Amino acid sequence: xxxxxxNEGKREMxxxxxxxSSSIGGLLxxxxxxxxxxxxxxxxxxxxxxxxxxxxxxxPLFGHAEAGAAANRVAFSEHTGTHVDAPFxxxxxSADGTPAKSIDELPLEWFHGDGVVLxxxxxxxxxxxxxxxxxxxxxxxxxxxxxxxIVLLWTGTDRKLHSKEYFEQPGMGRDSTLWLVQEQGIxxxxxxxxxxxRPFRAMREDFERTGDGKxxxxxxxxxxxxxxxxxxxxxxxxxxPRPHGFKVSCFPIKVKRASAGFARVVAFVD
Ligand SMILES: [Zn+2]
Numbered sequence: 001x002x003x004x005x006x007n008e009g010k011r012e013m014x015x016x017x018x019x020x021s022s023s024i025g026g027l028l029x030x031x032x033x034x035x036x037x038x039x040x041x042x043x044x045x046x047x048x049x050x051x052x053x054x055x056x057x058x059x060p061l062f063g064h065a066e067a068g069a070a071a072n073r074v075a076f077s078e079h080t081g082t083h084v085d086a087p088f089x090x091x092x093x094s095a096d097g098t099p100a101k102s103i104d105e106l107p108l109e110w111f112h113g114d115g116v117v118l119x120x121x122x123x124x125x126x127x128x129x130x131x132x133x134x135x136x137x138x139x140x141x142x143x144x145x146x147x148x149x150i151v152l153l154w155t156g157t158d159r160k161l162h163s164k165e166y167f168e169q170p171g172m173g174r175d176s177t178l179w180l181v182q183e184q185g186i187x188x189x190x191x192x193x194x195x196x197x198r199p200f201r202a203m204r205e206d207f208e209r210t211g212d213g214k215x216x217x218x219x220x221x222x223x224x225x226x227x228x229x230x231x232x233x234x235x236x237x238x239x240x241p242r243p244h245g246f247k248v249s250c251f252p253i254k255v256k257r258a259s260a261g262f263a264r265v266v267a268f269v270d
């Protein structure tokens with residue numbers, strides 16, 4: 001058990017902080033009144049993968065018959081299923097010269113907080129999600145972002161999982177990403193699509209047309225300048241019954257020097 005730690009009155013978050021049993025009772029009572037919404041699809045061997053990542057392997061390591069218990073061996077990229085990308089994914093060094101943080105080095109406080117769903121379903125595959133789109137979506141739900149909100153971009157692309165159209169999504173640009181991170185103080189942005197940027201096809205077309213490398217992964221690489229995390233491959237954002245006024249947990253699994261971590265993303269609505 002980790003001792004409670006207080007820093008200028010701010011509650012800190014500790015992994016495996018069990019606390020006294022009375023507070024567990026309070027927590028369970030509070031959880032009992034919440035509706036829980038699963039925003040992660042199941043990882044399976046048929047999960048669509050980008051060509052640089054191999055298909056997931058899930059195989060029995062031993063079974064009940066021979067060993068009296070069952071266990072599987074799994075082998076897949078950090079970027080399989082719903083996962084959180086760390087700044088280290090975007091580059092080894094952040095723009096201020098410090099080493100980019102890997103997933104195990106990021107503050108837990110980033111991964112639990114107030115959620116907001118921005119409805120961007122009108123954007124077409126290959127479109128940029130620009131600053132004006134984000135402002136319009138916020139105005140529609142009459143919400144003003146505050147630092148550390150967890151912003152969930154609702155494109156509806158998760159409905160195309162297991163089809164080739166899943167690889168075609170509207171995606172963030174450099175300016176819209178920096179607007180959220182630098183101007184609004186957002187640390188975690190999620191999308192219910194295969195990737196956070198536009199489809200690779202669209203980026204490559206722009207690169208071939210202009211010869212300018214700025215068109216390749218502009219939203220990912222914005223994280224070199226302004227470190228942030230993106231959640232890719234969310235699902236079921238339509239099941240969250242309101243666009244704000246709920247909590248999101250998206251704690252990534254802790255693997256040493258990992259570029260990303262699998263996350264079971266959950267929205268809690270009271
Ligand atoms: Zn990723």
